[in-house]
Amino acid sequence: MIEVFKKYIREKSKVSEEDLDKIIAVCQVKRVRKRQYLLQEGDVWKYNAFVTKGCVRTYTLDDKGNEHIINFAVENWWTGDRESLASGESSIFNIDALEDSEIVLISKSNFEMLCVQIPAFNDMVNGILQKSFIVAQNRIHTFISLSAEEKYLKFLEKFPHLVMRVPQGMIASYLGITPETLSRIRNQTAKK
Structure with a gap:
């Protein structure tokens, strides 16, 4: 697992092997079983987390118990x-x-x-944060500007690897549409 993380850091930054050892020395490895929580609403999030294997989702529950999926991470x-990490306040999310x-x-x-001691690591983190902001901005634009079908087609284009890993109801939640609407769209798309 750590080898996957080391490979990622080597590919995304120019850290020396000595600095890479410093990074790895402060890492904790956590195995999370299917359906197990990494974070529950009301808890304070205290980590930066990198997925080396598997798939997790971040979501909220509304008053009616409906899930609203914010993102997936593979x-x-x-x-x-x-x-929550920045403020130290309780999270509204579940992961x-x-x-x-x-x-x-x-x-x-x-x-x-x-980030302070290893400038190359800090540069990598800033690049990741910048990309994350752009992704969030594009997601908001997609959500408020596109039809349900266009949202689904954009999801297929951007995340083809998730379609077989994530249940369709969760994809519908991520897209902000009902499972029935997604089913109809998938049937229509398959006929085209």
């Missing part, structure tokens, strides 16, 4: 609650595993220390 993706997963965790204090 291998080589980061996950967590940035607001649980859709598959048996392996996660590398770095505490907030250790992550900040790495």
